[in-house]
Amino acid sequence: MPLMRSWVDSANDPAAEFPLNNLPYGIFDDGRGARAGVAIGDFVFDLGGAEAVSMVPAHGFRDGSLNGFMAEGPDAWARLRNTLTGLFAEGSQAEAQVAPLLIPRDRVTMRMPFQVTEYTDFYAGRHHATNVGTMFRGAENALPPNWLHMPIGYNGRASSVVVSGTDIRRPTGQLKGPEFEAPILAPSRRFDLELEMGAVVGQPSYGPVSVDRADAMIFGYVLLNDWSARDIQAWEYQPLGPFQAKATATSISPWVVTKAALEPFRCATPPREVPLLPHLADTGPMLYDIDLEVAITPEGGREEVIARTNYREMYYSSAQQLAHHASSGCPMRVGDLLGSGTISGPEKGNRGSLLELSWGGKEPLELEQGGTRTFLEDGDRLTLRGGAEGDGYRIGFGDCTGRVLPTLKG
């Protein structure tokens, strides 16, 4: 599919994150209250305002959350996309009515795009799981026995999910290295990022669902940084998994890119080493070809990219994760957020966490601007970016960024 041209000039720039082909949803505030909007070129289209004058159907766009619209379901999602495409297409008769509802994006603050009902994080990237497993258990036992049979996941903490731009306070927690006899309470020394994609569940379920049904339940995708305290995790995680190590914050991009916008970029999961059970088996291409990168900006320094990878490196799709999630009868709800798991690629430069980039801290990452990193330092800003490259256009998510603040003194 080529670029769909719009009368909004900035949406036609081949480098734009938000061409007419994209139309991602978010919640913005221009000082007159939070409402839903759609990004187009350098602007936000005020869906709350459009709803008020019946230019678009009423879907609770003035409620400060996308949950109501998501709950309306795939037909409503398709109808609104169709309406918006018509309003913004080159030659549209609606330009004069629509233009007053466009607000420059640099004049708005983005809020959480939806109310996260529950947050689940997976461990479904093979390169990441292999890297971490090799560090902790040796190359022979890198993947746990269950790993090739199901997308391993754990429940995270929805209250800790924040929108891009929110500062992240380095957590304090129980640490116990081999150098201590007993644990101490101290600021994490191995605070890290995790480059992930998040799938946003837009429809509920009340029993097991097929992979196809799961795919249909997904509204769209965000970039996601699952901030992780490796040292807190090392001491706490046996036998019931990560808890406080993952509870400080998880950042997401401000824009939810819809499945419809990503449709041209669907691609298959990798070949299966062992067959999946039928309820998890691939029924079509459910990953997406999305280039991803991680950039760091040290305090007082400049931004530089430290990792590049692609969402197609995942071993399990979000649809497979959701099918597994519901397999025990677990009710799924509108607004559930599923983190993909860290997305690393095969090469060193493709690793989506400092744990991997510095190989557990043993091989400090050299920054181009000088200095090294094993784990995050106070003042570091981390920024995730993602983009699907179409024919003369690009589908972006907006930056997913956050800066590490020092621990508060108790």
Place this chain on the structure above:
Amino acid sequence: MPLMRSWVDSANDPAAEFPLNNLPYGIFDDGRGARAGVAIGDFVFDLGGAEAVSMVPAHGFRDGSLNGFMAEGPDAWARLRNTLTGLFAEGSQAEAQVAPLLIPRDRVTMRMPFQVTEYTDFYAGRHHATNVGTMFRGAENALPPNWLHMPIGYNGRASSVVVSGTDIRRPTGQLKGPEFEAPILAPSRRFDLELEMGAVVGQPSYGPVSVDRADAMIFGYVLLNDWSARDIQAWEYQPLGPFQAKATATSISPWVVTKAALEPFRCATPPREVPLLPHLADTGPMLYDIDLEVAITPEGGREEVIARTNYREMYYSSAQQLAHHASSGCPMRVGDLLGSGTISGPEKGNRGSLLELSWGGKEPLELEQGGTRTFLEDGDRLTLRGGAEGDGYRIGFGDCTGRVLPTLKG
């Protein structure tokens, strides 16, 4: 404290679960919509109706959830308790106004008492952790190294929490015993109960909190049965903990017993084998002396008690669990539910799960009425009960019950 006598006769019966000393909150439906109520003797007092005529302050009692009232905070909780105590005390002048708002409890259906924001389950009973650890890792390594230093917990699934009386569908999941080469998808063969108490968080926090502050944030307590598929858990839980094994359902009692009602029953945690870090150290008695029991009713059989224990057997209080939960900066919210972990006592008859009662299935439990149990069978009804024994009165929670239904055929 002796029995506080009420003009509601049934509240003065020494065996009553709901004397004037109790006044637990719940959500009931008598066919005219769900609203908040207080249990007193054999009746529910209609708080929604009382709010409508300004007999009690307005706290959203007609909203079908206690979350709004809980959010008002400890002063509001104390004021309403004081008002209700006055309305129902023997000799109250209000009897004529109040009596029309009493509805027989056997004429109402109880709903979920509050909207569970997020659900966390702990593993903080020493006898349970020792029993399970001994079965899986041997007596020498029964407790993980971190266990005596922090209340180990994991995030559960709020969407799966149901009110007492809800039928529980046996889950299907991936099972892989040593007898299989690869996992199969099949109904759980080791479906179990877990006898727990749940603490209901009634106030939010946005950073680390002290144990005293955590105790003040707790609104009250419920009985909780964390239904668990042991065979699903055995295959899935490494390395990130239980997920689908715990996602089918968690049942809670219909009544939230307030901290105020339990105040006379406070008792201390057991002596510490190793000192706790200061942020988790005991600052006063924060457990409660509450007798607990598990009863089973096989399909077509009669009810019999299979375990008796007491909440004072816990190693960590809910206040300590909440302080640990918030230690990394994890935001806590009104409606968060914290499961205590399975509450077992020192003797065989004190064990709060069939896993322990049948020692992993190796020593089938003999039922008095004939038959045995290793794990739950379809048609089994499980009922948890709890009571604090005062001076001539008893504080009850109402039954926490659920019946196991067979897996749905796919």
